[in-house]
Amino acid sequence: MPIDTALQESFAVSRALSTDNVHSDRRFGVEHGGLHKPIHTSVQYGFDRVEDLIGAFQGTYKGGYQYARQGTPTTAALESKITALEAGVGTVCFATGMGAIAATLLSLLRAGDHLVASRFIFGNTNSLLGTVEGLGIAVDKVNACSVEAVAAAIRPETRMVFVETIANPRTQVVDLEGIGQLCRERGIVYVVDNTITSPALFRPRSVGASLVINSLTKTIAGHGEALGGAVTDTGLFDWTVYPNLFSSYRKGEPKGWGLLQIRKKGLRDMGGTMCSDQAHRISIGSETLSLRIKQASKTALSLARWLEQHPKIDAVHYPWLTSHADHERAKRLFSAGSWLLSFELRDPSSMIDVLNRLSLAIKSTGLGDTRTLIIPVAPTIFWEAGVDTRKEMGIAEGLIRVSVGLEEVADLIADFEAALR
Numbered sequence: 001m002p003i004d005t006a007l008q009e010s011f012a013v014s015r016a017l018s019t020d021n022v023h024s025d026r027r028f029g030v031e032h033g034g035l036h037k038p039i040h041t042s043v044q045y046g047f048d049r050v051e052d053l054i055g056a057f058q059g060t061y062k063g064g065y066q067y068a069r070q071g072t073p074t075t076a077a078l079e080s081k082i083t084a085l086e087a088g089v090g091t092v093c094f095a096t097g098m099g100a101i102a103a104t105l106l107s108l109l110r111a112g113d114h115l116v117a118s119r120f121i122f123g124n125t126n127s128l129l130g131t132v133e134g135l136g137i138a139v140d141k142v143n144a145c146s147v148e149a150v151a152a153a154i155r156p157e158t159r160m161v162f163v164e165t166i167a168n169p170r171t172q173v174v175d176l177e178g179i180g181q182l183c184r185e186r187g188i189v190y191v192v193d194n195t196i197t198s199p200a201l202f203r204p205r206s207v208g209a210s211l212v213i214n215s216l217t218k219t220i221a222g223h224g225e226a227l228g229g230a231v232t233d234t235g236l237f238d239w240t241v242y243p244n245l246f247s248s249y250r251k252g253e254p255k256g257w258g259l260l261q262i263r264k265k266g267l268r269d270m271g272g273t274m275c276s277d278q279a280h281r282i283s284i285g286s287e288t289l290s291l292r293i294k295q296a297s298k299t300a301l302s303l304a305r306w307l308e309q310h311p312k313i314d315a316v317h318y319p320w321l322t323s324h325a326d327h328e329r330a331k332r333l334f335s336a337g338s339w340l341l342s343f344e345l346r347d348p349s350s351m352i353d354v355l356n357r358l359s360l361a362i363k364s365t366g367l368g369d370t371r372t373l374i375i376p377v378a379p380t381i382f383w384e385a386g387v388d389t390r391k392e393m394g395i396a397e398g399l400i401r402v403s404v405g406l407e408e409v410a411d412l413i414a415d416f417e418a419a420l421r
């Protein structure tokens, strides 16, 4: 359902995010009183009255399911959870985070439009922006740590600004508040990818985001065993002035129009659907979100401080370090520094040996797992981007990314100490 007003009303704003989250399935009529939403595997859904079947197609019959490509009761339950976590008005889930980003851009933008994106952005999103350009949508990538750079790029045909909260992998924190203000003044859709912070550390609605993206695969699911993505409408954007919405989706409450088009195009037409099994796993994983992120952020800060004083380390990038360029902004906006940090060795030629000597931190491409994962950035995830793009994004050739897990900090430090010796 694009707008879950019942959910909005039943979740008391005074309750903590973690309290609401662990009780959310129970509150929304789980069958037989089960405390978890079951995994609904049905692809087809039957109707007792043909009028209701017709109504489901014409948007006049609410509450039913038709065909699982457009959603199931299990994915709907997860959507309600994400909506509550992000304090939004509705959510659509996708098979992956990239599925959510692709559906958002391709559903809302048309040839001739202009998109302003942060230059400090996830590698695959950056690659997707190239695809979007090929469809006739102009893209400008700017240093979004400065709102002036974003403002200078805006044109009459700018429809969207796209940024991340803490940029993966170099941890820049863009001017989230300034850009929010700018987008509000100019009537531009403001999309914030909240993957690294998650709603447990930051709600982009608080800085005026129109749409919030989460790769559920990472912080929210948290165990490296389920893929998923979500786009949440915060209810702040006035869709009545957005020119790219089809007339069939300009029906009912305007707050739901944008998301309805994203759902219809992204799920029904493009088929990027999350399956019920994944929705169930992500929902279970999300129950420990607050605990995990608090613990991992604490460990990440200790590790970052330890690395920073080590003679063989040249630079450490972690927003909670006072040496970080965006430290003040991060402190003001987020409740902790997250599980993502990166660093550079004084002698980059020792990188391969140092990484091979680590025994606890796993050499892996992933992020947001319970285990600590580590990867050299330039020769792997940013290899295809090329040296010029890496330079533009502030990615040194010897940059190493760490996704901090739930190990004891003393064990992690011992592992790094031995590897650096």
Ligand SMILES: *Cc1c(COP(=O)(O)O)cnc(C)c1O
Pocket (backbone or CB within 6 Å): 096, 097, 098, 099, 122, 125, 164, 168, 193, 195, 196, 215, 216, 217, 218, 227, 228, 229, 367
């Ligand atoms: C991983 C990631 C994505 C993509 O998510 P998937 O679920 O892997 O498709 C998007 N944005 C950011 C910031 C990410 O780290």
